[in-house]
Amino acid sequence: MLEAIILTVITAATPLLLAATGELVAERSGVLNLGVEGMMVMGAVGGFAGAITTGSPLFGMAVGMLAGAATSLVFAFVTLTLVANQVASGLALTMFGLGLSGLIGESYVGQPGIKLPSLSIPGLTDLPFVGPILFGQDAMVYFSFVLVAAVSWFLFRSRAGLVLRAIGDNHGSAHALGYSVIGVRYLAVIFGGACAGLGGAYLSVAYTPLWVENMTAGRGWVALALVVFASWLPWRAALGAYLFGAVTVLQFHAQALGIGLPSQYLAMLPYLATVVVLVAISGNRRKTRFNTPACLGVPFVPDR
Amino acid sequence: MRLELVKRPEMSRKMMLLSPVIAVGLTVITAGIVFALQGKDPLQGIYLFFLDPLSSLWGLEQLAIKATPLVLIALGLSFCYLSNNWNIGAEGQLTMGAIAGSILPVLAPEFDHWVVFPMVLLMAAAGGAAYATIPAALKVRFGTSEILTSLMLVYCATLFLDWLVRGPWRSPTGYNFPITVDFNSAAVLNSYDIGGVYLNFSTLAAVIAVLAFTVLLRMTLKGFEIRVIGQSPRAGAFAGFSARRMTLFTFALSGALAGLAGMMVVMAEIQKLQPSISPGYGFTAIIVAFLGRLNPLGILVAGIVIAISYLGGEAIQTTMQISSKVATVLQGMLLFYVLACDTLILYRIRLVGGRSSRETARA
Numbered sequence: 001m002l003e004a005i006i007l008t009v010i011t012a013a014t015p016l017l018l019a020a021t022g023e024l025v026a027e028r029s030g031v032l033n034l035g036v037e038g039m040m041v042m043g044a045v046g047g048f049a050g051a052i053t054t055g056s057p058l059f060g061m062a063v064g065m066l067a068g069a070a071t072s073l074v075f076a077f078v079t080l081t082l083v084a085n086q087v088a089s090g091l092a093l094t095m096f097g098l099g100l101s102g103l104i105g106e107s108y109v110g111q112p113g114i115k116l117p118s119l120s121i122p123g124l125t126d127l128p129f130v131g132p133i134l135f136g137q138d139a140m141v142y143f144s145f146v147l148v149a150a151v152s153w154f155l156f157r158s159r160a161g162l163v164l165r166a167i168g169d170n171h172g173s174a175h176a177l178g179y180s181v182i183g184v185r186y187l188a189v190i191f192g193g194a195c196a197g198l199g200g201a202y203l204s205v206a207y208t209p210l211w212v213e214n215m216t217a218g219r220g221w222v223a224l225a226l227v228v229f230a231s232w233l234p235w236r237a238a239l240g241a242y243l244f245g246a247v248t249v250l251q252f253h254a255q256a257l258g259i260g261l262p263s264q265y266l267a268m269l270p271y272l273a274t275v276v277v278l279v280a281i282s283g284n285r286r287k288t289r290f291n292t293p294a295c296l297g298v299p300f301v302p303d304r
Numbered sequence: 305m306r307l308e309l310v311k312r313p314e315m316s317r318k319m320m321l322l323s324p325v326i327a328v329g330l331t332v333i334t335a336g337i338v339f340a341l342q343g344k345d346p347l348q349g350i351y352l353f354f355l356d357p358l359s360s361l362w363g364l365e366q367l368a369i370k371a372t373p374l375v376l377i378a379l380g381l382s383f384c385y386l387s388n389n390w391n392i393g394a395e396g397q398l399t400m401g402a403i404a405g406s407i408l409p410v411l412a413p414e415f416d417h418w419v420v421f422p423m424v425l426l427m428a429a430a431g432g433a434a435y436a437t438i439p440a441a442l443k444v445r446f447g448t449s450e451i452l453t454s455l456m457l458v459y460c461a462t463l464f465l466d467w468l469v470r471g472p473w474r475s476p477t478g479y480n481f482p483i484t485v486d487f488n489s490a491a492v493l494n495s496y497d498i499g500g501v502y503l504n505f506s507t508l509a510a511v512i513a514v515l516a517f518t519v520l521l522r523m524t525l526k527g528f529e530i531r532v533i534g535q536s537p538r539a540g541a542f543a544g545f546s547a548r549r550m551t552l553f554t555f556a557l558s559g560a561l562a563g564l565a566g567m568m569v570v571m572a573e574i575q576k577l578q579p580s581i582s583p584g585y586g587f588t589a590i591i592v593a594f595l596g597r598l599n600p601l602g603i604l605v606a607g608i609v610i611a612i613s614y615l616g617g618e619a620i621q622t623t624m625q626i627s628s629k630v631a632t633v634l635q636g637m638l639l640f641y642v643l644a645c646d647t648l649i650l651y652r653i654r655l656v657g658g659r660s661s662r663e664t665a666r667a
Contacts, residue, residue, distance in 0.1 A: 084643040096636025264467035
C-alpha cells in the first residue's frame with residue numbers, strides 16, 4: 001500500500017517539478033511567464049504525437065520539449081521585443097496553447113499512446129520496497145533530479161547564472177555593465193518553455209499515455225505557485241512538487257485509506273492546497289521578498 | 305535586421321483607436337492562413353467565419369445572446385485590470401453566482417411568484433461577489449497573488465457544481481442524469497420579439513451596464529480613483545485613496561457581474577443547472593476586456609467581435625468541416641495581437657540594420 005502510494009506520488013510530482021524548474025529560471029531572469037499551462041499542454045500534445053508516430057517515447061519527450069520551447073517563443077517576442085504586459089501575455093499564451101493543442105490533438109483523441117518504459121536493473125529493482133522506488137522509475141524521474149541539481153549549480157555556482165540573476169534583480173545596472181538583458185531573457189524564457197513542454201509530454205507519455213483535451217488540468221498554474229512556494233530556490237521546488245504530488249494522488253487512495261468524501265471534494269484538494277500554501281508563504285513576507293527577483297514582471301526597454 | 309522601439313513623446317491617440325483594428329485585421333489574415341493550411345479555401349472560410357454570422361436575423365440574435373455575458377463580465381474585469389487587480393477567476397465567480405441564484409428555484413420549485421425573479425438575480429450577484437472576495441481578501445490581508453488564487457478557485461467552483469448536480473441537487477425525475485429540476489416560470493428569462501430578433505432582458509441589462517460603467521469611470525470620483533490607483537499606486541496613496549479597499553471593491557463588483565451573467569445564461573438557455581453551464585465565458589471575457597481597451601464602449605464592440613468568432617467557429621464546422629476549435633486558437637491569437645499592437649501607442653517601431661542606433665551614433 002505505502003509502496004503503491006509512493007510510486008504514484010513520484011509520477012504525479014515529476015511533471016510539476018519539470019515545469020516549475022523551468023519557470024523558476026525564467027522568473028530569476030525577471031520574466032513572469034503565466035503561460036506555463038499553455039506551454040505544458042502544447043508539450044503534452046506534441047509528446048503524444050511524437051511518440052505514436054515514431055513509436056519512440058523518448059522521441060516523443062523531445063518533440064514535447066520542442067513544442068513547449070516554440071510556444072514560449074511567441075510569448076518572448078511579444079513581451080521582450082514588443083514590451084507587452086507580461087501578465088496579460090501569459091494569459092494569452094495559456095488560451096492560445098489550450099486552443100491550438102485541442103485543434104492539433106483532435107485526431108489523437110481515443111488513440112492508445114506509448115508509455116515511457118521504467119528502468120529495470122536485475123537484482124536492484126527486485127529488492128523489496130526500495131527496489132521499485134529507487135531503481136524502478138522511468139528516465140524522466142531521474143532526469144528531473146539531474147535538472148534540479150544542474151539548475152541549482154548554474155544559478156548559484158556559475159558566472160552565467162550570476163549574470164542571469166543580476167538581470168532579474170536590476171536590469172538597468174546589468175545593461176549598463178554591457179550584458180544583453182533581452183538576449184538572456186529570451187534564453188531563460190525558452191528554457192522555461194522547454195521544461196514546461198517536457199512536463200506536459202510526461203503527462204501524455206508516462207503519467208497517462210493518452211491524449212485528452214485540456215489534460216494538464218491546471219498543473220501549469222500549480223507549477224507557477226510552486227515557484228513562489230519555493231521562494232525561487234530549485235531544491236525547495238523539488239520538495240514542493242513532491243508535496244503537491246502527494247496531495248494530488250490522495251484522491252486515488254482515499255477510499256482505501258477510509259476517507260469517505262465525495263470524489264469532487266478530493267479532486268479540489270490540489271487547488272485548495274495551492275491556495276493555502278500561497279497564503280502561508282506570503283504571510284512570511286520578509287523571507288519571500290529576500291529571494292523575489294526585484295525586476296520580476298517589469299518590462300525593459302534599452303535607453304539610448 | 306532587428307526591431308527597435310523608439311519612445312513617442314506622448315501617447316498616440318490615433319494608435320489607441322487603430323491598434324484593436326490592426327489586431328483584428330491580423331487575426332483575419334491568420335484565420336486565412338489557418339484555413340489554407342487545412343486545405344480549405346481561405347476566402348470562403350474568412351467569409352463564413354467573420355461575415356456570415358452578421359448576414360441573417362438569426363445570426364444577429366445568436367450574436368446578441370453570446371455577446372451579452374461576455375460584455376457583462378468584461379466590464380467588471382476592466383475595472384479590476386484598470387486598478388491593477390488581476391482577477392482571472394471570472395469563470396468560477398460565474399459558476400458560484402449561478403449556484404447561489406439557483407438556490408430558490410431548485411430547493412423551492414413550487415414557490416412560483418414574481419418576487420422570485422429579482423431574488424434569484426440578487427442572490428446570483430451576491431454569490432459571485434462573495435466568491436470573488438476570497439482572492440481579494442487574501443491579497444489585502446496576506447499579500448497573496450490574486451492571479452493564482454482566483455484561478456485555483458475556478459477549478460473548485462466547477463467541481464462544487466459537479467458535486468451538487470450529481471449529488472444533493474440532482475432531480476428525482478431526471479432519469480439519473482446530472483441535472484437539477486427545471487426552474488419554474490418565475491425564474492425563467494423570456495425572450496421578446498424585437499423587430500424579428502428574439503432577445504431577453506439580459507441584453508438590455510448589458511447595454512445599461514455599459515452606459516452605467518461609462519458614467520462611473522468618466523464622471524465620478526470612484527472612476528478617477530480607479531484610474532489613479534492603476535496608473536500610480538503611490539500617487540493614489542498621497543491622494544488618500546486606499547488600494548486595499550479598491551481591490552475588494554473591484555473584485556466584488558466583477559464577481560457580482562460574472563454571477564449575474566452566469567445566472568442569466570442559465571435562466572435564458574437551460575433553465576436548470578448541469579455540470580457545464582458556460583463555454584468558458586469567464587476566460588473569453590478577459591480577451592474582450594483587453595480588446596475593448598478596458599473602456600466600456602470599447603468592450604461593447606469587442607464583445608460583439610468575439611461573439612462573431614464563437615458563431616463563426618460553428619459556421620465553418622458545419623459548412624466546411626473545419627474544427628470549431630479554430631475559434632479558440634484565433635481568440636488566443638487575437639489577444640496576442642492586441643497586446644502587441646498596444647506597443648504602438650507608446651512606441652514607434654523601427655527596423656534597424658545589423659548595428660544598434662547607439663553604435664551607429666558612436667561610429
